[in-house]
Amino acid sequence: MGDNAVSCRAAGSRRGRAPRAVAAATTAAVIALTGTACSTVRSGAPTRAKAPAVIVLKQGADNGNGDIFITRAGGA
Amino acid sequence: MSGPEIISNTGKVIWFHPLRAHELAADFRTQTYQGKPMLTWWQGPPNLGAVAGGTDYIYNDRYQQIAEVKGGNGYSADGQEFLITPRNTALIVADTIATANLTSIGGPADQKVVDSIVQEIDISTGKVVFQWNAADHVPYRDSEQPWPASAATPWNWFYINAVHLDTDGNLLISARYAWAVYKVNRHTGNIMWVLGGKHSTFLLRAGPGQVLDRAGEIFAYQHDPEAIGHDEYTVFDDESGGGSGLLPYSRVVTVQLDQAIKVATLVKSVKQPEGLLATEEGNAQTTRNGDLFVGWGAVPYISEFSPSGQLLFSAQLPGTDITYRAYRLPWHPAT
Numbered sequence: 558m559g560d561n562a563v564s565c566r567a568a569g570s571r572r573g574r575a576p577r578a579v580a581a582a583t584t585a586a587v588i589a590l591t592g593t594a595c596s597t598v599r600s601g602a603p604t605r606a607k608a609p610a611v612i613v614l615k616q617g618a619d620n621g622n623g624d625i626f627i628t629r630a631g632g633a
Numbered sequence: 634m635s636g637p638e639i640i641s642n643t644g645k646v647i648w649f650h651p652l653r654a655h656e657l658a659a660d661f662r663t664q665t666y667q668g669k670p671m672l673t674w675w676q677g678p679p680n681l682g683a684v685a686g687g688t689d690y691i692y693n694d695r696y697q698q699i700a701e702v703k704g705g706n707g708y709s710a711d712g713q714e715f716l717i718t719p720r721n722t723a724l725i726v727a728d729t730i731a732t733a734n735l736t737s738i739g740g741p742a743d744q745k746v747v748d749s750i751v752q753e754i755d756i757s758t759g760k761v762v763f764q765w766n767a768a769d770h771v772p773y774r775d776s777e778q779p780w781p782a783s784a785a786t787p788w789n790w791f792y793i794n795a796v797h798l799d800t801d802g803n804l805l806i807s808a809r810y811a812w813a814v815y816k817v818n819r820h821t822g823n824i825m826w827v828l829g830g831k832h833s834t835f836l837l838r839a840g841p842g843q844v845l846d847r848a849g850e851i852f853a854y855q856h857d858p859e860a861i862g863h864d865e866y867t868v869f870d871d872e873s874g875g876g877s878g879l880l881p882y883s884r885v886v887t888v889q890l891d892q893a894i895k896v897a898t899l900v901k902s903v904k905q906p907e908g909l910l911a912t913e914e915g916n917a918q919t920t921r922n923g924d925l926f927v928g929w930g931a932v933p934y935i936s937e938f939s940p941s942g943q944l945l946f947s948a949q950l951p952g953t954d955i956t957y958r959a960y961r962l963p964w965h966p967a968t
Contacts, residue, residue, distance in 0.1 A: 612948060623920075
């Protein structure tokens with residue numbers, strides 16, 4: 558993985574506890590979990606990593622098929 | 634900021650793994666490895682499909698990395714596919730630059746080309762157990778992509794963007810620039826059939842209410858062929874390679890093959906709900922209840938359709954964000 562990347566989970570999500578891997582997999586420390594963003598400290602330089610939610614336009618498929626998995630990247 | 638991300642049905646972030654600047658992630662989903670559910674994705678330089686590729690990662694349900702997969706034989710994973718098979722091997726795509734003599738088709742004698750390669754990697758050992766180079770099996774003349782003005786500019790003539798398993802265990806390989814899906818014997822590498830393109834094994838037909846594109850194809854510049862059983866396949870149909878499309882919109886097509894009479898029939902399709910054209914990327918996943926979950930690639934939308942084609946769910950990515958693929962999958966992290 559990218560060693561200076563910190564995985565985080567949104568506060569208040571239905572997943573409950575924070576992942577144990579965060580501390581084990583990196584030297585960074587998760588210092589805050591607020592809303593849909595996570596904040597991290599890496600190599601002494603604070604960096605905010607915000608993961609915006611998607612904009613739901615039509616919501617009618619809460620049918621047990623699961624969660625949504627994406628890899629956001631800046632488009633052209 | 635790029636990274637693999639899990640989102641709830643209401644659009645809220647459940648988990649996000651931010652990457653360093655100038656890194657990209659792709660093909661993030663759950664898969665089964667050694668009988669257990671895992672998170673998997675590719676991570677590397679910010680160009681999918683590039684010769685200088687990246688690494689595939691496997692995380693357990695405690696969000697701990699347990700394995701990584703790299704290409705073998707001097708190649709690297711280009712990010713367009715990371716599929717774990719029931720044999721605990723990984724199917725990936727890699728690319729290499731070669732020189733080809735194209736004089737038989739009116740081209741240069743020394744054209745640089747991008748050759749696409751499929752590799753199957755034993756995840757536990759890193760050993761390459763199968764390799765398929767498109768140039769060994771498909772003639773350059775089957776490309777729908779014009780070669781560059783300069784012989785020194787690599788011609789991306791085939792461009793594998795997906796490799797999946799058919800229901801019998803053989804491989805389905807999507808070649809974006811051949812407008813074709815190839816079924817390949819996973820042991821011999823021999824091509825078993827070709828769907829679409831210049832030398833389709835099947836006559837292409839549109840079923841009632843369906844249309845072929847302007848080139849008479851069921852799909853073009855496509856991604857993500859998926860076997861859904863009973864000789865039916867879904868394909869994400871971009872219909873554009875960057876210019877004006879062969880249709881004015883992208884769609885997902887369902888194709889029925891009749892192996893006896895060698896006919897492929899477009900039996901069903903769902904259009905991009907906003908009527909937009911994806912010039913690259915995209916995928917379509919049949920969920921466990923039969924819905925169709927679609928990532929529209931370069932068009933920043935994700936959708937879910939019922940089996941009858943009714944739009945059930947639609948979401949837009951913020952800003953200029955896009956996603957290479959999108960999935961809807963059950964995930965139950967350890968507590």
